[in-house]
Amino acid sequence: MKYILETKSLTKSFGGVHAVDHLSINIPQGIITGLVGPNGSGKTTLVNVLSGFSGEDEGSIVFSGVDRKKILPWENQAYGITRTFQQIRLFDQMSVLDNILVVLTERSPLAALFERHGAYHLKIAEDILKRIDLHEKKSHHAGDLSYGQRKLLEMGRVLAMNSNIILLDEPFAGLFPEMVKKIEGIILELKKEGKTIVLVEHNMAIIRNLCDHLIVMDAGKLLAEGHPEKILAEKSVLEAYLGE
Amino acid sequence: MEYIFHIFILIFIYGILAIAQNLVMGSTGLLTLGGAAFYGIGAYTAAILATKFGVNIFASLALAPILAGIIACVVGVSFARFRDDYFMLATLGFLMIFHTVVRNWEELTGGAYGIAGISKPELFNFTFQTPASFLLLALAIFLLTLGISYRISRSSFGRVLNAIREDEDALKIFGYKTSSYKLLAFTLGASLSACAGVLFASYITFIDSNFFTINESLLLWSMIILGGIGRNRGAVVGAFILIIVPEFLRFVGFPTEFAGLLRQFIYGSLLVLLMLFRPNGILGKYKL
Numbered sequence: 001m002k003y004i005l006e007t008k009s010l011t012k013s014f015g016g017v018h019a020v021d022h023l024s025i026n027i028p029q030g031i032i033t034g035l036v037g038p039n040g041s042g043k044t045t046l047v048n049v050l051s052g053f054s055g056e057d058e059g060s061i062v063f064s065g066v067d068r069k070k071i072l073p074w075e076n077q078a079y080g081i082t083r084t085f086q087q088i089r090l091f092d093q094m095s096v097l098d099n100i101l102v103v104l105t106e107r108s109p110l111a112a113l114f115e116r117h118g119a120y121h122l123k124i125a126e127d128i129l130k131r132i133d134l135h136e137k138k139s140h141h142a143g144d145l146s147y148g149q150r151k152l153l154e155m156g157r158v159l160a161m162n163s164n165i166i167l168l169d170e171p172f173a174g175l176f177p178e179m180v181k182k183i184e185g186i187i188l189e190l191k192k193e194g195k196t197i198v199l200v201e202h203n204m205a206i207i208r209n210l211c212d213h214l215i216v217m218d219a220g221k222l223l224a225e226g227h228p229e230k231i232l233a234e235k236s237v238l239e240a241y242l243g244e
Numbered sequence: 245m246e247y248i249f250h251i252f253i254l255i256f257i258y259g260i261l262a263i264a265q266n267l268v269m270g271s272t273g274l275l276t277l278g279g280a281a282f283y284g285i286g287a288y289t290a291a292i293l294a295t296k297f298g299v300n301i302f303a304s305l306a307l308a309p310i311l312a313g314i315i316a317c318v319v320g321v322s323f324a325r326f327r328d329d330y331f332m333l334a335t336l337g338f339l340m341i342f343h344t345v346v347r348n349w350e351e352l353t354g355g356a357y358g359i360a361g362i363s364k365p366e367l368f369n370f371t372f373q374t375p376a377s378f379l380l381l382a383l384a385i386f387l388l389t390l391g392i393s394y395r396i397s398r399s400s401f402g403r404v405l406n407a408i409r410e411d412e413d414a415l416k417i418f419g420y421k422t423s424s425y426k427l428l429a430f431t432l433g434a435s436l437s438a439c440a441g442v443l444f445a446s447y448i449t450f451i452d453s454n455f456f457t458i459n460e461s462l463l464l465w466s467m468i469i470l471g472g473i474g475r476n477r478g479a480v481v482g483a484f485i486l487i488i489v490p491e492f493l494r495f496v497g498f499p500t501e502f503a504g505l506l507r508q509f510i511y512g513s514l515l516v517l518l519m520l521f522r523p524n525g526i527l528g529k530y531k532l
């Protein structure tokens with residue numbers, strides 16, 4: 001397997017809590033890696049550090065051979081990483097369309113000031129909204145959408161970013177079955193496009209259905225890693241869940 | 245008639261200030277109390293250049309925004325690490341520094357005496373002396389400002405500013421170096437405010453530091469909050485109402501000092517009532 005993202009002894013603490021504790025993992029390229037573990041095992045913290053949302057305390061992240069310590073949050077795009085948030089973070093008082101457009105347009109301030117974003121970006125944004133069934137809501141404020149639609153809009157933003165590495169933090173949590181199907185479909189399409197996906201998820205049926213590789217965390221440490229079927233049969237993994 | 249012209253000239257000047265305040269605070273979410281300082285920098289630039297060097301007000305209209313922009317850039321870079329309420333305190337500090345400098349650098353600013361005898365703008369041997377002609381000039385610059393700010397709001401730059409107001413940390417990881425956007429918005433706002441300052445100085449021909457106190461900054465807050473945060477139209481409506489109302493009170497015969505107090509009282513109550521019952525303002529869709 002070819003690895004696109006590696007962590008080496010990565011550590012992130014809050015006060016005395018080692019949310020991520022000397023974690024060394026490898027994320028294989030072009031497939032879906034499930035990231036599971038009991039609540040509080042550090043999955044979200046790991047996603048935060050991998051996406052540059054928060055800095056690490058120790059250890060390093062190597063991304064396609066580049067040491068991530070030198071990468072600043074806003075350089076994410078250049079390095080091809082994007083993510084969704086477990087606690088949805090949209091630009092609430094902006095239209096649904098603007099929520100997509102803002103991640104499509106020019107990043108430099110002067111270019112943004114003089115750019116006529118015009119037909120090109122608009123077409124991409126509208127296509128994405130159609131793909132996530134939000135085209136009719138395009139001029140609504142993102143904050144006025146239902147919970148499920150907001151989850152979808154976060155997926156729309158991922159589509160617009162068109163990054164190679166996509167970190168999804170519980171994209172299915174609290175969704176009705178049709179919505180789950182919809183997002184599963186999008187994730188599988190992304191995989192078909194050759195994207196590398198890291199999926200944080202609790203539902204084992206979804207994990208079995210989608211994931212090619214599984215990483216189990218417990219208390220910030222790596223508990224097990226390998227093929228989902230094999231890992232989910234392991235005693236230590238079951239114990240970590242039952243002991244929760 | 246002249247009185248009506250006078251009121252509209254003030255409305256246009258404050259309209260420019262409110263539009264600038266809206267760009268920085270309404271669109272970008274930067275809580276700045278520095279509005280009055282950049283307004284003052286514009287006014288003093290025009291006053292000093294006109295009285296000491298005989299520089300035409302039109303030249304000041306070009307120079308003052310550049311100077312205010314440079315100062316805003318320097319100030320903005322050092323304030324970049326502050327957020328929200330700290331940023332507000334920092335801009336308050338800046339306003340206080342501005343006052344200290346203006347009051348104590350007497351050779352340049354006239355200190356407590358201020359600067360009198362500021363000239364009217366001149367273009368091709370025509371002097372904008374009459375209220376009517378000055379009104380047209382103020383209107384032209386107001387419309388230019390409005391045009392610029394509409395252009396900004398509709399550009400993807402404006403969209404990024406709104407996203408910064410909504411969730412700066414999230415926006416960063418989508419590839420935006422938000423600090424440069426905030427700096428540019430702050431600088432543009434300062435330049436526009438300075439234009440208003442130049443107009444004001446030339447219009448009333450006398451300035452001192454009392455025109456540019458924190459009350460002025462708070463008045464700008466009231467204007468954009470009343471009109472509706474984040475909307476250019478709202479800023480204009482807010483400026484219109486908050487200039488008209490006190491003038492109206494004076495017009496119906498309240499004594500000046502009483503009108504002054506009442507005016508403060510009205511601004512204060514308006515802000516509190518709006519925050520309680522309609523935090524989005526009259527035309528507004530957004531909250532800070």
Ligand SMILES: Nc1ncnc2c1ncn2[C@@H]1O[C@H](COP(=O)(O)OP(=O)(O)O)[C@@H](O)[C@H]1O
Pocket residue numbers: 014017018019037038039040041042043044045046
């Ligand atoms: N911002 C924070 N401040 C303090 N503690 C935190 C913070 N974020 C996470 N933690 C702690 O870190 C641990 C891991 O949390 P998290 O990464 O959210 O786990 P998971 O996503 O696996 O449920 C928990 O003990 C949590 O309380």
Ligand SMILES: [Mg+2]
Pocket residue numbers: 043044045086
């Ligand atoms: Mg989590």
